[in-house]
Amino acid sequence: MDDGVLDRAFAALADPTRRDIVARLCDGDATVNEVAAPYAMSLQAVSKHLAVLERAGLVRRTSVGRQRRCSVETATLDALTTWLDRHRRAVESRYRSLDLLLARTGSEQPDQPTDPARRPS
């Protein structure tokens, strides 16, 4: 996955309104007016948020007649999930190895196996 895609997608989701818009579009497509309806902000402000999400590849806007319909781009959400899952699994694998080490050695410091310092008692 191109770093730029992840950069833009993580940055776009760092705003609660944009996360809320993505969450609502996950429940179903909507027109720009429908997306804007719940917010106490101008249609222009909501359109700016949608433009950020579109540039991030998280939302697609298509023209249907005179309306612009918004839908979520699941491929980019999947790219974020893949990144998080891969590294989360690395941590879990490490914890499992430490559990095994603990089971084998009966060590009382399984979480810092290479650390010579002792915990203060």
Next chain:
Amino acid sequence: MDDGVLDRAFAALADPTRRDIVARLCDGDATVNEVAAPYAMSLQAVSKHLAVLERAGLVRRTSVGRQRRCSVETATLDALTTWLDRHRRAVESRYRSLDLLLARTGSEQPDQPTDPARRPS
């Protein structure tokens, strides 16, 4: 989950160096010097990235003797995964419902069931 936690965590991961640091710490704890070693940037620059990650709750720095040891905070990674999974599941559930609808009705427009406009032929 507090919006601020997600705001800071998504924003922190919008930078490829910070994602790389998190990825490496998922493989194992490291000192600040070890974290900085692969990068063509000053120790101070790496420390700034670590400070952003620490404020975002993604990395914990603890003093061990004269060294500062960095480790990943899995709870915040889990919060991001939970947010993404919840909404990804909503999309999947919607697609399943549309598949069922398609199977029942034989409709040729299963992805826009509420849209009266026809696709241009």
